[in-house]
Amino acid sequence: MEDIKTSWDIVELSRQQDRMTGHELIDLIFEDFIEFHGDRSIGDDKAIVGGIASLKGKPVTVIGVQKGKNLSDNIETNFGQPSPEGYRKALRLMKQAEKFNRPIICFVNTPGAYSGATAEERGQGSAIATNLLEMSGLSVPVISILTGEGGSGGALALSVANEVWIMENATYSILSPEGFATILWKDGSKAKEASELMKMTAKDLLENKIVDKIILEYNGEKKLTNEEIANNLQEELEKALDRYSLMSKEDIKLNREIRFRKY
Protein backbone atom coordinates (compact mmCIF):
# COMPACT_ATOMS: atom_id res chain seq x y z
CA MET A 1 0.00 0.00 0.00
CA GLU A 2 1.21 3.49 -0.70
CA ASP A 3 1.81 5.45 2.44
CA ILE A 4 2.28 8.76 0.74
CA LYS A 5 -1.43 9.44 0.33
CA THR A 6 -2.91 11.91 2.79
CA SER A 7 -6.27 11.27 4.40
CA TRP A 8 -7.75 13.90 2.15
CA ASP A 9 -6.36 12.13 -0.95
CA ILE A 10 -8.18 9.03 0.18
CA VAL A 11 -11.38 10.98 0.87
CA GLU A 12 -11.25 12.19 -2.71
CA LEU A 13 -10.50 8.73 -4.07
CA SER A 14 -13.36 7.25 -2.05
CA ARG A 15 -15.75 9.65 -3.76
CA GLN A 16 -14.65 9.03 -7.32
CA GLN A 17 -17.48 8.31 -9.65
CA ASP A 18 -15.66 5.47 -11.37
CA ARG A 19 -15.64 3.29 -8.25
CA MET A 20 -17.60 0.08 -8.62
CA THR A 21 -21.26 0.50 -7.72
CA GLY A 22 -23.30 -1.98 -5.73
CA HIS A 23 -24.72 -3.41 -8.94
CA GLU A 24 -21.33 -3.82 -10.58
CA LEU A 25 -19.84 -5.55 -7.55
CA ILE A 26 -22.79 -7.90 -7.34
CA ASP A 27 -22.57 -8.74 -11.04
CA LEU A 28 -18.83 -9.39 -10.91
CA ILE A 29 -18.75 -11.44 -7.70
CA PHE A 30 -21.96 -13.47 -7.79
CA GLU A 31 -23.96 -15.54 -10.22
CA ASP A 32 -27.68 -15.78 -10.88
CA PHE A 33 -28.46 -12.46 -9.20
CA ILE A 34 -32.18 -11.74 -9.01
CA GLU A 35 -33.01 -8.25 -7.83
CA PHE A 36 -35.94 -7.77 -5.45
CA HIS A 37 -37.66 -4.45 -4.98
CA GLY A 38 -39.58 -2.48 -2.42
CA ASP A 39 -40.03 -2.15 1.31
CA ARG A 40 -43.60 -3.56 1.22
CA SER A 41 -44.81 -0.32 2.68
CA ILE A 42 -44.36 2.85 0.68
CA GLY A 43 -41.95 2.36 -2.17
CA ASP A 44 -38.76 1.16 -3.75
CA ASP A 45 -35.62 3.13 -3.00
CA LYS A 46 -33.22 3.02 -5.93
CA ALA A 47 -30.34 3.92 -3.63
CA ILE A 48 -30.41 0.34 -2.34
CA VAL A 49 -30.18 -2.72 -4.57
CA GLY A 50 -30.69 -6.15 -3.18
CA GLY A 51 -31.75 -9.66 -3.90
CA ILE A 52 -30.53 -13.23 -3.99
CA ALA A 53 -27.60 -14.72 -5.83
CA SER A 54 -25.13 -17.53 -5.58
CA LEU A 55 -21.54 -17.38 -4.44
CA LYS A 56 -19.74 -20.32 -6.02
CA GLY A 57 -22.96 -22.29 -5.98
CA LYS A 58 -24.10 -21.31 -2.51
CA PRO A 59 -27.17 -19.09 -2.07
CA VAL A 60 -26.63 -15.70 -0.43
CA THR A 61 -28.55 -12.47 0.03
CA VAL A 62 -26.73 -9.46 -1.35
CA ILE A 63 -27.49 -5.83 -0.62
CA GLY A 64 -25.64 -2.82 -1.93
CA VAL A 65 -25.85 0.92 -1.88
CA GLN A 66 -26.15 2.14 -5.43
CA LYS A 67 -24.33 5.35 -6.33
CA GLY A 68 -24.68 6.56 -9.88
CA LYS A 69 -21.83 7.04 -12.33
CA ASN A 70 -23.36 10.05 -14.01
CA LEU A 71 -25.81 12.77 -13.13
CA SER A 72 -28.95 11.10 -14.42
CA ASP A 73 -28.13 7.86 -12.55
CA ASN A 74 -27.33 9.87 -9.49
CA ILE A 75 -30.64 11.66 -9.58
CA GLU A 76 -32.34 8.28 -9.66
CA THR A 77 -30.24 6.82 -6.86
CA ASN A 78 -30.10 10.07 -4.88
CA PHE A 79 -26.28 10.05 -4.97
CA GLY A 80 -26.27 6.87 -2.94
CA GLN A 81 -28.11 8.36 0.00
CA PRO A 82 -30.72 5.82 1.09
CA SER A 83 -34.14 6.91 2.29
CA PRO A 84 -35.96 5.21 5.17
CA GLU A 85 -37.72 2.94 2.67
CA GLY A 86 -34.29 1.87 1.39
CA TYR A 87 -33.20 0.80 4.86
CA ARG A 88 -36.52 -0.96 5.33
CA LYS A 89 -36.08 -2.77 2.03
CA ALA A 90 -32.61 -3.86 3.13
CA LEU A 91 -33.99 -5.09 6.44
CA ARG A 92 -36.79 -6.98 4.74
CA LEU A 93 -34.24 -8.79 2.60
CA MET A 94 -32.09 -9.53 5.64
CA LYS A 95 -35.01 -11.05 7.54
CA GLN A 96 -35.81 -13.10 4.45
CA ALA A 97 -32.20 -14.28 4.36
CA GLU A 98 -32.46 -15.29 8.00
CA LYS A 99 -35.60 -17.30 7.34
CA PHE A 100 -33.91 -19.27 4.57
CA ASN A 101 -30.59 -19.46 6.38
CA ARG A 102 -28.62 -17.55 3.75
CA PRO A 103 -25.54 -15.49 4.60
CA ILE A 104 -25.86 -11.74 3.96
CA ILE A 105 -23.31 -9.62 2.15
CA CYS A 106 -23.62 -5.83 2.12
CA PHE A 107 -21.71 -3.36 -0.02
CA VAL A 108 -21.67 0.09 1.54
CA ASN A 109 -20.83 3.29 -0.29
CA THR A 110 -22.86 6.24 0.89
CA PRO A 111 -22.14 9.83 1.86
CA GLY A 112 -24.84 9.26 4.48
CA ALA A 113 -28.52 8.59 4.93
CA TYR A 114 -30.66 11.01 2.95
CA SER A 115 -31.29 14.18 4.92
CA GLY A 116 -34.25 15.71 3.12
CA ALA A 117 -37.66 16.59 4.50
CA THR A 118 -39.29 13.41 3.18
CA ALA A 119 -36.66 11.31 4.93
CA GLU A 120 -37.53 12.96 8.24
CA GLU A 121 -41.26 12.56 7.62
CA ARG A 122 -40.79 8.86 6.96
CA GLY A 123 -38.66 8.37 10.05
CA GLN A 124 -35.03 8.17 8.97
CA GLY A 125 -33.90 7.93 12.60
CA SER A 126 -36.38 5.21 13.35
CA ALA A 127 -35.47 3.24 10.21
CA ILE A 128 -31.76 3.24 11.05
CA ALA A 129 -32.46 2.41 14.70
CA THR A 130 -34.58 -0.57 13.66
CA ASN A 131 -31.87 -1.85 11.33
CA LEU A 132 -29.25 -1.70 14.07
CA LEU A 133 -31.54 -3.50 16.49
CA GLU A 134 -32.58 -6.18 14.03
CA MET A 135 -29.12 -6.74 12.57
CA SER A 136 -27.81 -7.26 16.09
CA GLY A 137 -29.99 -10.36 16.34
CA LEU A 138 -29.60 -12.00 12.92
CA SER A 139 -28.77 -15.69 13.15
CA VAL A 140 -27.02 -15.83 9.79
CA PRO A 141 -23.52 -14.46 9.11
CA VAL A 142 -23.33 -10.90 7.83
CA ILE A 143 -20.29 -9.47 6.06
CA SER A 144 -20.29 -5.78 5.21
CA ILE A 145 -17.78 -4.27 2.86
CA LEU A 146 -17.19 -0.52 2.77
CA THR A 147 -16.43 0.19 -0.86
CA GLY A 148 -16.29 3.98 -1.04
CA GLU A 149 -17.68 6.50 1.39
CA GLY A 150 -18.86 5.11 4.70
CA GLY A 151 -20.92 8.01 5.94
CA SER A 152 -22.16 7.85 9.51
CA GLY A 153 -25.40 6.19 10.65
CA GLY A 154 -26.38 5.71 7.03
CA ALA A 155 -23.42 3.35 6.58
CA LEU A 156 -23.71 1.75 10.02
CA ALA A 157 -27.31 0.77 9.24
CA LEU A 158 -25.88 -1.83 6.83
CA SER A 159 -22.75 -2.64 8.81
CA VAL A 160 -23.74 -4.31 12.07
CA ALA A 161 -21.94 -7.33 10.70
CA ASN A 162 -19.85 -10.26 11.89
CA GLU A 163 -17.04 -8.84 9.80
CA VAL A 164 -16.58 -5.38 8.38
CA TRP A 165 -14.12 -5.07 5.52
CA ILE A 166 -13.00 -1.98 3.70
CA MET A 167 -11.47 -1.28 0.30
CA GLU A 168 -8.04 0.27 0.35
CA ASN A 169 -9.22 3.72 -0.71
CA ALA A 170 -12.54 3.79 1.07
CA THR A 171 -13.46 5.65 4.26
CA TYR A 172 -15.73 5.23 7.28
CA SER A 173 -16.52 8.12 9.57
CA ILE A 174 -18.90 9.70 12.03
CA LEU A 175 -19.72 12.42 9.51
CA SER A 176 -18.28 13.84 6.29
CA PRO A 177 -15.12 15.88 6.95
CA GLU A 178 -17.01 18.93 5.67
CA GLY A 179 -19.83 18.39 8.17
CA PHE A 180 -17.35 17.64 10.92
CA ALA A 181 -15.45 20.89 10.30
CA THR A 182 -18.73 22.82 10.20
CA ILE A 183 -19.88 21.46 13.53
CA LEU A 184 -16.60 21.81 15.38
CA TRP A 185 -15.05 24.89 13.82
CA LYS A 186 -18.07 26.41 12.08
CA ASP A 187 -16.01 26.30 8.90
CA GLY A 188 -16.70 23.65 6.28
CA SER A 189 -13.63 24.67 4.29
CA LYS A 190 -11.42 23.07 6.95
CA ALA A 191 -12.52 19.64 5.75
CA LYS A 192 -8.97 18.69 4.81
CA GLU A 193 -7.70 19.29 8.34
CA ALA A 194 -10.71 17.48 9.73
CA SER A 195 -10.05 14.41 7.59
CA GLU A 196 -6.58 14.02 9.16
CA LEU A 197 -8.00 14.16 12.69
CA MET A 198 -10.90 11.86 11.97
CA LYS A 199 -8.86 8.67 11.40
CA MET A 200 -11.22 7.65 8.65
CA THR A 201 -8.92 5.82 6.23
CA ALA A 202 -8.72 2.07 5.86
CA LYS A 203 -5.34 1.95 7.57
CA ASP A 204 -6.48 3.99 10.58
CA LEU A 205 -9.68 2.01 10.86
CA LEU A 206 -7.83 -1.30 10.83
CA GLU A 207 -5.47 -0.01 13.49
CA ASN A 208 -8.44 0.99 15.65
CA LYS A 209 -10.13 -2.38 15.01
CA ILE A 210 -13.17 -0.71 13.48
CA VAL A 211 -12.66 -2.87 10.39
CA ASP A 212 -11.31 -6.40 10.17
CA LYS A 213 -9.75 -6.54 6.72
CA ILE A 214 -8.54 -4.28 3.93
CA ILE A 215 -9.33 -5.26 0.35
CA LEU A 216 -6.47 -4.04 -1.83
CA GLU A 217 -7.04 -1.86 -4.84
CA TYR A 218 -3.36 -1.64 -5.77
CA ASN A 219 -0.61 -4.18 -6.21
CA GLY A 220 2.41 -2.04 -5.45
CA GLU A 221 2.15 0.79 -7.94
CA LYS A 222 -0.22 -1.05 -10.22
CA LYS A 223 -3.93 -0.40 -9.92
CA LEU A 224 -5.92 -3.61 -9.94
CA THR A 225 -8.72 -3.96 -12.44
CA ASN A 226 -12.31 -4.22 -11.25
CA GLU A 227 -12.27 -7.89 -12.22
CA GLU A 228 -9.16 -8.54 -10.17
CA ILE A 229 -10.62 -6.79 -7.13
CA ALA A 230 -13.88 -8.69 -7.55
CA ASN A 231 -12.00 -11.99 -7.83
CA ASN A 232 -10.12 -11.31 -4.62
CA LEU A 233 -13.35 -10.39 -2.89
CA GLN A 234 -15.00 -13.53 -4.15
CA GLU A 235 -12.21 -15.66 -2.72
CA GLU A 236 -12.19 -13.85 0.61
CA LEU A 237 -15.96 -14.11 0.91
CA GLU A 238 -15.91 -17.79 0.14
CA LYS A 239 -13.25 -18.42 2.78
CA ALA A 240 -15.13 -16.36 5.37
CA LEU A 241 -18.48 -18.00 4.74
CA ASP A 242 -16.86 -21.42 4.99
CA ARG A 243 -15.72 -20.48 8.48
CA TYR A 244 -19.23 -19.41 9.51
CA SER A 245 -20.82 -22.49 7.99
CA LEU A 246 -19.26 -24.49 10.83
CA MET A 247 -20.81 -22.27 13.51
CA SER A 248 -24.20 -22.62 15.18
CA LYS A 249 -26.79 -19.84 14.90
CA GLU A 250 -26.19 -18.90 18.51
CA ASP A 251 -22.46 -18.70 17.97
CA ILE A 252 -22.92 -16.51 14.90
CA LYS A 253 -25.01 -14.09 16.97
CA LEU A 254 -22.54 -14.20 19.84
CA ASN A 255 -19.62 -13.62 17.49
CA ARG A 256 -21.25 -10.43 16.22
CA GLU A 257 -22.15 -9.27 19.71
CA ILE A 258 -18.60 -9.73 20.98
CA ARG A 259 -17.30 -7.82 17.98
CA PHE A 260 -19.36 -4.74 18.89
CA ARG A 261 -19.27 -5.09 22.69
CA LYS A 262 -15.57 -4.19 22.71
CA TYR A 263 -16.24 -0.58 21.66
Added chain:
Amino acid sequence: MSLFKAKKKYIRIKPSDYMGDDTVSHLDVPEDMFKKCPHCKNIIYAKDMGDEKVCPCCGYNFRLSSKERLDNICDEGTFVPFNEEIEPKKTFDFPDYEKKLEKAKENTGINEAVVTGFSKIGGIDTAIAVMDAGFIMGSMGIVVGEKITLLFEEATKRKLPVIIFAASGGARMQEGIFSLMQMAKISFAVRKHSEAGLLYVSVLTDPTTGGVTASFAMDGDIILAEPGTLVGFAGRRVIEQTMKSKLPKDFQSAEFVLEHGFIDKIVKRDELKDTLWKILKLHGTL
Protein backbone atom coordinates in the same frame (compact mmCIF):
# COMPACT_ATOMS: atom_id res chain seq x y z
CA MET B 1 -43.04 82.86 20.24
CA SER B 2 -40.84 82.67 23.23
CA LEU B 3 -43.36 80.30 24.67
CA PHE B 4 -42.17 77.55 22.30
CA LYS B 5 -38.56 78.33 22.51
CA ALA B 6 -38.40 78.37 26.22
CA LYS B 7 -36.45 75.40 27.48
CA LYS B 8 -38.36 73.38 29.96
CA LYS B 9 -36.56 73.12 33.19
CA TYR B 10 -36.07 69.68 34.50
CA ILE B 11 -34.77 68.82 37.85
CA ARG B 12 -31.59 66.81 37.50
CA ILE B 13 -31.31 63.80 39.70
CA LYS B 14 -27.96 62.25 40.21
CA PRO B 15 -28.35 58.55 40.78
CA SER B 16 -25.98 58.68 43.70
CA ASP B 17 -28.08 61.35 45.45
CA TYR B 18 -31.23 59.45 44.86
CA MET B 19 -29.98 56.04 45.90
CA GLY B 20 -28.16 57.37 48.89
CA ASP B 21 -26.27 54.28 49.85
CA ASP B 22 -24.98 52.50 46.78
CA THR B 23 -25.03 49.06 48.38
CA VAL B 24 -28.76 49.05 47.79
CA SER B 25 -29.33 48.89 44.07
CA HIS B 26 -31.84 47.45 41.65
CA LEU B 27 -29.20 44.90 40.66
CA ASP B 28 -29.93 43.11 43.88
CA VAL B 29 -32.58 40.93 42.22
CA PRO B 30 -31.25 37.36 42.31
CA GLU B 31 -30.02 36.23 38.93
CA ASP B 32 -32.36 33.29 38.59
CA MET B 33 -35.45 35.03 39.98
CA PHE B 34 -36.80 35.74 36.51
CA LYS B 35 -36.42 33.70 33.35
CA LYS B 36 -37.17 34.51 29.77
CA CYS B 37 -39.16 31.85 27.97
CA PRO B 38 -37.34 31.00 24.71
CA HIS B 39 -40.64 29.98 23.20
CA CYS B 40 -43.15 32.79 24.01
CA LYS B 41 -40.45 35.31 25.00
CA ASN B 42 -42.36 36.35 28.13
CA ILE B 43 -40.47 37.14 31.30
CA ILE B 44 -41.53 34.68 33.95
CA TYR B 45 -41.19 34.76 37.72
CA ALA B 46 -39.09 31.64 38.18
CA LYS B 47 -41.16 30.31 41.09
CA ASP B 48 -44.23 30.24 38.82
CA MET B 49 -42.51 27.57 36.71
CA GLY B 50 -42.58 25.12 39.59
CA ASP B 51 -40.18 22.21 40.04
CA GLU B 52 -41.20 20.96 36.62
CA LYS B 53 -39.91 24.16 35.01
CA VAL B 54 -42.80 24.70 32.66
CA CYS B 55 -43.58 28.19 31.30
CA PRO B 56 -46.90 29.31 32.87
CA CYS B 57 -47.68 31.40 29.78
CA CYS B 58 -47.18 28.95 26.91
CA GLY B 59 -46.44 25.57 28.50
CA TYR B 60 -42.87 25.43 27.13
CA ASN B 61 -40.78 22.83 28.89
CA PHE B 62 -37.48 24.30 30.01
CA ARG B 63 -34.61 21.85 29.66
CA LEU B 64 -33.97 20.02 32.90
CA SER B 65 -30.61 18.93 34.23
CA SER B 66 -30.31 15.22 34.92
CA LYS B 67 -30.59 15.92 38.63
CA GLU B 68 -33.77 17.95 38.23
CA ARG B 69 -35.23 15.22 36.07
CA LEU B 70 -34.43 12.50 38.59
CA ASP B 71 -35.96 14.64 41.36
CA ASN B 72 -39.08 15.00 39.23
CA ILE B 73 -39.51 11.36 38.35
CA CYS B 74 -38.02 9.14 41.04
CA ASP B 75 -39.60 8.52 44.43
CA GLU B 76 -37.73 10.65 46.92
CA GLY B 77 -34.50 9.15 48.12
CA THR B 78 -34.77 5.98 46.03
CA PHE B 79 -32.29 6.75 43.26
CA VAL B 80 -29.10 4.73 43.51
CA PRO B 81 -26.49 5.65 40.90
CA PHE B 82 -24.85 2.86 38.90
CA ASN B 83 -21.37 3.18 37.37
CA GLU B 84 -21.09 6.79 38.43
CA GLU B 85 -17.36 6.76 37.87
CA ILE B 86 -16.43 4.97 34.71
CA GLU B 87 -13.14 5.26 32.92
CA PRO B 88 -13.19 5.58 29.14
CA LYS B 89 -11.69 2.54 27.38
CA LYS B 90 -9.78 4.87 25.14
CA THR B 91 -8.52 8.42 25.27
CA PHE B 92 -8.81 10.86 22.43
CA ASP B 93 -6.14 13.38 21.62
CA PHE B 94 -8.58 15.68 19.88
CA PRO B 95 -7.50 19.34 20.33
CA ASP B 96 -9.00 20.90 23.46
CA TYR B 97 -11.26 17.91 24.12
CA GLU B 98 -9.81 17.27 27.60
CA LYS B 99 -10.47 20.89 28.53
CA LYS B 100 -13.97 20.74 27.17
CA LEU B 101 -14.72 17.65 29.23
CA GLU B 102 -13.32 19.22 32.37
CA LYS B 103 -15.40 22.33 31.86
CA ALA B 104 -18.55 20.31 31.26
CA LYS B 105 -17.91 18.33 34.45
CA GLU B 106 -17.40 21.52 36.39
CA ASN B 107 -20.52 23.20 35.01
CA THR B 108 -22.86 20.26 35.48
CA GLY B 109 -21.42 18.46 38.51
CA ILE B 110 -21.72 15.14 36.68
CA ASN B 111 -19.05 13.01 35.02
CA GLU B 112 -20.58 12.44 31.63
CA ALA B 113 -23.65 13.25 29.54
CA VAL B 114 -25.77 10.50 31.06
CA VAL B 115 -26.64 9.54 34.62
CA THR B 116 -27.70 5.92 35.11
CA GLY B 117 -29.02 4.04 38.10
CA PHE B 118 -31.88 2.27 39.77
CA SER B 119 -34.86 3.79 41.54
CA LYS B 120 -38.52 3.47 42.33
CA ILE B 121 -41.34 5.20 40.51
CA GLY B 122 -44.55 5.11 42.52
CA GLY B 123 -43.06 2.22 44.44
CA ILE B 124 -42.11 0.23 41.33
CA ASP B 125 -38.46 -0.71 40.78
CA THR B 126 -36.90 0.38 37.54
CA ALA B 127 -33.57 1.02 35.87
CA ILE B 128 -33.30 4.60 34.69
CA ALA B 129 -30.96 6.66 32.52
CA VAL B 130 -31.18 10.42 32.12
CA MET B 131 -29.16 12.23 29.52
CA ASP B 132 -28.08 15.76 30.29
CA ALA B 133 -28.12 18.27 27.44
CA GLY B 134 -25.99 20.58 29.60
CA PHE B 135 -23.01 18.24 29.15
CA ILE B 136 -21.55 18.88 25.67
CA MET B 137 -25.11 18.87 24.31
CA GLY B 138 -25.78 15.42 25.71
CA SER B 139 -23.57 13.97 23.02
CA MET B 140 -22.81 10.26 23.03
CA GLY B 141 -19.24 9.04 23.19
CA ILE B 142 -17.69 5.89 24.60
CA VAL B 143 -18.60 6.54 28.23
CA VAL B 144 -22.23 7.39 27.50
CA GLY B 145 -22.52 4.32 25.27
CA GLU B 146 -20.91 2.08 27.89
CA LYS B 147 -23.07 3.37 30.74
CA ILE B 148 -26.28 2.80 28.81
CA THR B 149 -25.11 -0.65 27.67
CA LEU B 150 -24.18 -1.64 31.23
CA LEU B 151 -27.54 -0.39 32.49
CA PHE B 152 -29.44 -2.57 30.01
CA GLU B 153 -27.23 -5.55 30.85
CA GLU B 154 -27.74 -5.11 34.59
CA ALA B 155 -31.50 -4.53 34.16
CA THR B 156 -31.68 -7.76 32.15
CA LYS B 157 -29.94 -9.59 35.00
CA ARG B 158 -32.19 -8.04 37.65
CA LYS B 159 -35.29 -8.46 35.42
CA LEU B 160 -36.14 -4.78 35.59
CA PRO B 161 -37.71 -2.40 33.10
CA VAL B 162 -35.56 0.39 31.66
CA ILE B 163 -36.65 4.00 31.30
CA ILE B 164 -34.42 6.35 29.34
CA PHE B 165 -34.81 10.09 29.08
CA ALA B 166 -33.06 10.95 25.83
CA ALA B 167 -31.61 14.44 25.43
CA SER B 168 -28.80 14.63 22.95
CA GLY B 169 -27.41 16.41 19.95
CA GLY B 170 -26.22 13.00 18.71
CA ALA B 171 -22.82 11.39 18.50
CA ARG B 172 -19.81 13.00 20.22
CA MET B 173 -17.82 14.35 17.28
CA GLN B 174 -14.53 14.47 19.20
CA GLU B 175 -14.59 10.69 19.66
CA GLY B 176 -15.13 10.12 15.97
CA ILE B 177 -16.00 6.67 14.67
CA PHE B 178 -15.99 5.24 18.21
CA SER B 179 -19.09 7.32 18.93
CA LEU B 180 -20.79 5.75 15.93
CA MET B 181 -19.94 2.28 17.25
CA GLN B 182 -21.82 3.06 20.48
CA MET B 183 -25.08 3.07 18.51
CA ALA B 184 -24.48 -0.52 17.47
CA LYS B 185 -23.13 -1.61 20.87
CA ILE B 186 -26.20 -0.35 22.71
CA SER B 187 -28.51 -2.03 20.19
CA PHE B 188 -27.22 -5.47 21.21
CA ALA B 189 -27.95 -4.75 24.88
CA VAL B 190 -31.41 -3.37 24.07
CA ARG B 191 -32.18 -6.50 22.08
CA LYS B 192 -31.15 -8.89 24.85
CA HIS B 193 -33.21 -6.94 27.37
CA SER B 194 -36.15 -7.12 24.99
CA GLU B 195 -35.68 -10.85 24.32
CA ALA B 196 -35.93 -11.39 28.07
CA GLY B 197 -39.47 -10.01 27.82
CA LEU B 198 -38.63 -6.84 29.67
CA LEU B 199 -40.07 -3.39 29.11
CA TYR B 200 -38.14 -0.44 27.73
CA VAL B 201 -39.76 3.00 27.74
CA SER B 202 -37.98 5.75 25.84
CA VAL B 203 -38.88 9.34 26.73
CA LEU B 204 -37.76 11.90 24.19
CA THR B 205 -36.88 15.27 25.68
CA ASP B 206 -35.51 18.39 24.11
CA PRO B 207 -33.41 17.82 22.02
CA THR B 208 -33.35 14.23 20.71
CA THR B 209 -31.43 14.15 17.45
CA GLY B 210 -28.76 12.46 15.34
CA GLY B 211 -27.23 9.19 16.40
CA VAL B 212 -29.34 8.95 19.54
CA THR B 213 -32.57 9.23 17.52
CA ALA B 214 -31.10 6.73 15.07
CA SER B 215 -30.46 4.17 17.79
CA PHE B 216 -31.81 3.47 21.27
CA ALA B 217 -34.15 6.47 21.55
CA MET B 218 -36.32 5.03 18.78
CA ASP B 219 -36.04 1.44 20.02
CA GLY B 220 -38.41 1.73 22.98
CA ASP B 221 -41.36 -0.66 23.30
CA ILE B 222 -43.14 2.54 24.16
CA ILE B 223 -41.88 5.93 23.05
CA LEU B 224 -43.13 9.05 24.84
CA ALA B 225 -42.14 12.66 24.29
CA GLU B 226 -42.58 15.96 26.06
CA PRO B 227 -44.56 18.60 24.18
CA GLY B 228 -42.51 20.75 21.82
CA THR B 229 -39.44 18.51 21.98
CA LEU B 230 -37.12 18.64 19.01
CA VAL B 231 -37.02 15.12 17.55
CA GLY B 232 -35.13 14.42 14.36
CA PHE B 233 -32.27 12.69 12.62
CA ALA B 234 -30.55 15.32 10.50
CA GLY B 235 -30.11 18.88 11.71
CA ARG B 236 -32.52 21.54 10.51
CA ARG B 237 -29.79 23.49 8.71
CA VAL B 238 -28.59 20.38 6.92
CA ILE B 239 -32.11 19.61 5.71
CA GLU B 240 -32.64 23.18 4.60
CA GLN B 241 -29.38 23.01 2.66
CA THR B 242 -30.47 19.73 1.07
CA MET B 243 -33.91 21.08 0.23
CA LYS B 244 -32.73 24.59 -0.66
CA SER B 245 -35.77 25.92 1.17
CA LYS B 246 -36.91 26.86 4.66
CA LEU B 247 -38.74 24.35 6.79
CA PRO B 248 -41.93 25.02 8.74
CA LYS B 249 -41.39 25.89 12.39
CA ASP B 250 -42.93 22.73 13.81
CA PHE B 251 -40.86 20.46 11.54
CA GLN B 252 -39.13 17.81 13.70
CA SER B 253 -41.21 18.59 16.77
CA ALA B 254 -42.66 15.86 18.98
CA GLU B 255 -46.05 16.77 17.52
CA PHE B 256 -44.66 16.29 13.99
CA VAL B 257 -43.22 12.83 14.70
CA LEU B 258 -46.42 11.81 16.51
CA GLU B 259 -48.45 12.79 13.47
CA HIS B 260 -46.13 10.76 11.25
CA GLY B 261 -46.53 7.73 13.43
CA PHE B 262 -43.12 7.36 15.09
CA ILE B 263 -43.93 7.87 18.75
CA ASP B 264 -46.72 6.59 20.98
CA LYS B 265 -47.74 9.61 22.97
CA ILE B 266 -46.93 13.16 23.97
CA VAL B 267 -47.10 13.60 27.72
CA LYS B 268 -47.02 16.87 29.62
CA ARG B 269 -44.21 17.12 32.11
CA ASP B 270 -46.47 17.30 35.15
CA GLU B 271 -48.21 14.08 34.05
CA LEU B 272 -45.06 12.21 33.13
CA LYS B 273 -44.38 10.46 36.41
CA ASP B 274 -47.96 9.31 36.69
CA THR B 275 -47.99 8.06 33.10
CA LEU B 276 -44.74 6.16 33.59
CA TRP B 277 -46.09 4.65 36.80
CA LYS B 278 -49.26 3.49 35.03
CA ILE B 279 -47.23 1.97 32.18
CA LEU B 280 -44.97 0.14 34.65
CA LYS B 281 -47.99 -1.04 36.61
CA LEU B 282 -49.74 -2.35 33.49
CA HIS B 283 -46.63 -4.35 32.66
CA GLY B 284 -46.89 -6.09 35.96
CA THR B 285 -43.49 -5.12 37.19
CA LEU B 286 -44.55 -4.28 40.72
